[in-house]
Amino acid sequence: MICQECNERPATFHFTKVINGEKTEVHICEHCAKENSELFMFNSSSGFSLNNLLTGLLNMEHGFAKAEEQNVFKTESVPQCDRCKMTFQDFKKSGRFGCSNCYPTFKNYITPILRRVHGGNTEHSGKIPKRIGGDIHIRKNIEDLKEKIRSLISQEEFEQAALVRDEIRSLEKKLSSSDEEGF
Template identity: 35%
Template sequence: MLCDACKKREAVVHIVKIENGRRTDLHLCAACAKKQTNFSNFRDLNIIDNDFFRKMAYPDYQGRSGDEPRCASCGMTYSEFNRLGKFGCPDCYEAFKEEIPPLLRRIHGHSKHVGKVPNRGTGVFRTATHVKRLRQHLQKLVQEERYEEAAKVRDEIRALQRQLPDGGKGE
C-alpha cells in the first residue's frame, strides 16, 4: 500500500481516527509520518523512531542524542546498529564499548560469556570446569585475605581433582 501523502513510498504507519462516529484511515511512509505535526503526542511511545536496543538497555531513554558514538572505520552510528541489529565492522565493538555491556546484561543476564559444559559424557568436563571456577574463587579469597574460606575451597579442589582421570594435571 502506498503512502497517502506522497504516493511514492510504501506505507509503514497506519492510523485510524474515529471522530463523531466517522472512521478515517491514514497510511503514511516513515518520511511523511515524521513530517506530521499532529503525531507529536506519540513521540514518547517511540513509534516512528524505533530505538529497540537502546530502550532495552536503558528503560528511561527518551530519544536519540545528537552526539552519539560513531565507528571510525565504517562510520556506523549506534542508531544504525539499533535499526539493523548488527555491527558494520569489527571495530564497532570498540566504538560502542560503553553501550554493549548494559545491553548484554539486559538481554542475557551477563555481559561476559561464562561458557557451557556438554550434557553428555562422564562428567569429566563438568568437573574440570568446576575446578577451574573454584581456582578463580580461591584466588579471590586469598586476595581478600579470607584464608579459612580459601582453605575449604582448596580442599574441595583437591577432592575434585582426585575424581579426574589425570588427577587434574592435564589442564
C-alpha cells in the first residue's frame, strides 16, 4: 500500500478513525507521519505515547491509582525486581521495565493485561529464520499439532485425532533423524 500523502513510499502507519459511526482510514509512510506529527499524535507535546497507553491499561486493570494511593495502611508486600530494584508501582508510572528480569518478576501482574491487549495470547513466539530454523520449525509444528490433538480429543473427534497423532509421530521421527545427522 502506498502512502496517501506523498504517493511515493510504502505506507507503514495505518489509522482508522470512527466518529459517529463514520469510518475513515488513513495510510501514510513514516516520513509523512513525522512531518505531520501534530495530525497523527506522534509528538510528545500531544501527550500520546505507548507508555501512556500501557500505564492507562495498568491503572484500569488494578483499579484507579488514586484509590490505591489513599489506602495508606496497606500491608500487602510490593513486588520488586531483584536485579534493578524496580517496583510494580514504578513500572505503572513509567510504563517501562528496568531490566529483562522484570518480566518474570511481574508476570502475575502483567499477564491479564497482555491477555486483554493481545486477544488471549500471552506468549511471544517470534520469527524463525527460514534457512537455519529447520528443527525449530518442526518442533513448533509438533507443539501446534499437540494442541490441535488436545482440542480434537475434547471434541471427541477421535478419527481426526488419530491422523494428527500419526503426523506428530512422522515429524518426531524426522526430527530425531536430523538430530542423529548432527544438524
